[in-house]
Amino acid sequence: MMPKEITPPLFNRLRVILVETSRPGNIGSVARAMKTMGFSELVLVNPRVEGALQHEEAVAFASGAQDILASARIVTTMAEALDGINHAAAVSARLREFSPPVQTPREVAQHVALAASAATGQDFYPALLFGNERFGLPNEIVERCNVLINIPANPDYSSLNLAQAAQVLLYECRMAALGGTGIAAGSVGFHGDAASQAQIEGMYAHLEQALVAIGFLDADNPRKLMPRLKRLFARAGLETEEVNILRGIARQMMEKARKPGE
Incomplete structure (x- = not known):
């Protein structure tokens, strides 16, 4: 609502x-x-x-x-x-x-x-x-x-x-x-529940595992990839449903990366 x-x-x-x-x-x-x-x-x-x-x-x-x-x-x-x-x-x-x-x-x-x-x-x-x-x-x-x-x-x-x-x-x-935004509070678009810190941290962990699984992230030499991704997602103001979507993507990445017979 x-x-x-x-x-x-x-x-x-x-x-x-x-x-x-x-x-x-x-x-x-x-x-x-x-x-x-x-x-x-x-x-x-x-x-x-x-x-x-x-x-x-x-x-x-x-x-x-x-x-x-x-x-x-x-x-x-x-x-x-x-x-x-x-x-x-x-x-x-x-x-x-x-x-x-x-x-x-x-x-x-x-x-x-x-x-x-x-x-x-x-x-x-x-x-x-x-x-x-x-x-x-x-x-x-x-x-x-x-x-x-x-x-x-x-x-x-x-x-x-x-x-x-x-x-x-x-x-x-x-x-x-309107405070410079041009948009009145609650006037435009769907507004879901903001994701909790625990949900977001769980998503980060899941995403990191998926990136390692597909070979995009070297677990032994991660450099600054995850901190940069965290900063990127922090600007988005993630909602619970969006976190769930990202975790679903991570799950599919891991499924696709899994070798036959594993």
Whole structure:
């Protein structure tokens, strides 16, 4: 039975806020980026197109993430968008003379992931703010945020599409929340019982006998073969069933090496 997946706190705490978005397709693309990275709370502030969440372009570009659109909220003020948020990060390619501290996506992601893991109750709820495709975020919104995120892109062409910028940020947040592995505990593949030291040592002894039997290992001059093999298998993190398979291989090697009549 696979262990139950544990969802890191950041996935249930991070809010994505789109401010005055012009293209419904970009809203749909951001919803798709959110779903692929495991986030779900989307808030729109005064989108330029009426009925943006139901617009055919938004639905088409969401491409399977229509549930994110269906649960999204539309608000008319930044106060509503930031209600309950206590760490706001503005995303902008344009640096400002007066702005909060500038950080990279990875720095922000690591901070919010750690803070969310350590938080209890209503202690920490972060948000990522993205501005209009053409004008970005106005200074008055940037100045009320805790940090300004600048994506370190090609200085000769640093402009990212809205959904591309969101994907970069959400990917970093996912990686940080999952401890850099990209895989939640117990989420992928079969996990068997870890082999005990006694089982592993028994396997090593059996394998050594088999290697001697087939002439690969000289028992009188073993050199460093077995220590190297032990180091190799130690990196694998052997499970009980895997040890049994290796012992089965060793058994067959010894059977094949046995001379007729022995």
